[in-house]
Amino acid sequence: MVRTHRVTIQDVAVLSGLSICTVSRALRKLPNVSDKAQARVAEAASKLGYKASAAASRLAGGSTGSVAIVAPTATSWFFSQAVEAAEEVLGDSGYDTVLISLRNKASVRKQFFADLENLAQRVDGLLLLNVDLDPGEMEALEACGLATASVGMGNVPWDNVGIDDEHAAWQATQHLLGLGHWDLAVLSSNEHSVVTETPRFRGFRRALDEHHLTVHPDLVVAAGPGIDDGRRAMIELITRGVKPTAVFAHCDEAAFGALTALREYGLSVPKNVSVIGIDDHPMSWFLGLSTVAQPVADQGAFAANLLCERLLNNESPHQPSNHLLDTKLIERKTTRHKR
Amino acid sequence: MVRTHRVTIQDVAVLSGLSICTVSRALRKLPNVSDKAQARVAEAASKLGYKASAAASRLAGGSTGSVAIVAPTATSWFFSQAVEAAEEVLGDSGYDTVLISLRNKASVRKQFFADLENLAQRVDGLLLLNVDLDPGEMEALEACGLATASVGMGNVPWDNVGIDDEHAAWQATQHLLGLGHWDLAVLSSNEHSVVTETPRFRGFRRALDEHHLTVHPDLVVAAGPGIDDGRRAMIELITRGVKPTAVFAHCDEAAFGALTALREYGLSVPKNVSVIGIDDHPMSWFLGLSTVAQPVADQGAFAANLLCERLLNNESPHQPSNHLLDTKLIERKTTRHKR
């Protein structure tokens, strides 16, 4: 195979009998190009197998052809799922996906925001996955001027897609309530505090309210997102001596941990205690965990689509939209009617 | 904040009182730059917060500053783990990571190899994760001239890191044998066939050989990498009427499936049947699955390091190396001495 010279816009210009400039415009579908020219360019380009050099294009002021996906970590089920879905739609729109994991580390995160200005010249857009911004970070983000979209971030000045967390929690709690349980414990996200309730905790409380029940402080315990976090939280609950008949975990992995703890303490699920989570983690099916499913891949794909749109007609400064996708209760084997 | 003009190499040149060319060389640590100049440039650059424009650098014939990581899918535990580890070391070396998932689809895969030549001008290197190459793909890869490294790919003309699959399988099998089991079933990868044994199957067989045992065909069944695959395979085994006292699954997820099937059929683990897998999936700890652990993140990081090295001193055409990382038997609750 001959290492042939790179096909440049110049070659396309010659073959189509037009100027470089016209070719450039035609290729990018800018206005002021006759249909005839458009067609000739398209033909020449495809005949030559021409693809613009990202570097040259970028240097001259055009786009880089890539967007960055930023996630708190890349290893969790949720993120890898969302990332892959986003990568697919970005790829189909001709964008490369550069992956940036904050690795759940403050230092990495700080580094990222400090470097944002530089990143801005390497990518055209930013897709943020569940990264909670403090005011300073928000400012840096706005200053860098990158087109942005996000997943799971409420109240941001760009397009966002997520689920209604409060509603999802309400669904889970409501399910438990409907089964006759009223001594409900909750494994709440550790971001939760009495001052700033998380949406999921709010949903939990609202469901209780609706049944004229109140949240008993002893039945609330903080848990991180991992299995072990859930296990520890559940043990904490058990050793407090409280006896809930059902447990709502803020996410499936925490629920897995709760399941382990319960088993360790000789409590049978769902005979003695019902357990429900949120997510529909792939393992949940396997373990028979009742849960409220959220469409993870859909969220990633949707957000990516929004970003692409924004990237294409970068003129229109349309209002940032916030799309909430549906969640769905999935009843499996860890919840049962109270005896 | 003033939208200040981009800091260019020109600015550094002026501040350091040297020519652009010298600055360029100093920055890239090329030879033929005096220590004095080197120091002056470094100082000026850091004072100005200068960072070379990737686009300009690339266009002028330099590097792109990014490498592509290619995985069969991005959603599995294994790959997301390896990808994050690789992303970390690449990032530390100043490279952006562009993620490419083949999405387990032949069409995507074909597209990828067809586009390789284009990709070659957007990235400096390629990190392949467990993608089995057919001869044509291999050729395309070599033709594109990209620096390459890989994880889990034996016998390739570039640096590779992986584990000794045969040995890992041997470890697992040996463990079972050591517990007194001799009616062993194996859930083998579905890539396995009588003609081309997979390394893991070979390890299984070797362990048996060493105990003067032979592989009974009825006790061999193919299973994909998923939980459901494992479940179906185990059910197949059970309904065949064979009664193994222990099962070796080629990966943990298949083992999970086996666990479910066994439970469904009223067989108790490890009382009636022992089960072991390979991987040490995060869920294995949770489920108490005995397994042979492989260092996933380490493999990704190691391969990324190898690639970076190769990228830096691109002169030295050193021999491709193949590094095998250690695997370790982890005894948990699904394996027990035969009664």
Next chain:
DNA sequence: GACAAAATTGTAAGCGCTTACACTTTTGGC
């Protein structure tokens, strides 16, 4: 048809960097 306005196309000047090559300074052997 004539002419101004609108639509299309072309010219040429960069974007910020690398690198071949020319030029200047330093080094070291005698």
Next chain:
DNA sequence: GCCAAAAGTGTAAGCGCTTACAATTTTGTC
């Protein structure tokens, strides 16, 4: 000290694209 070789530095020509702006063609109107 002298001079060639080595080491360091500068000049300038691109890399392949975008985009003002100028030039040309087409269109529409009276």
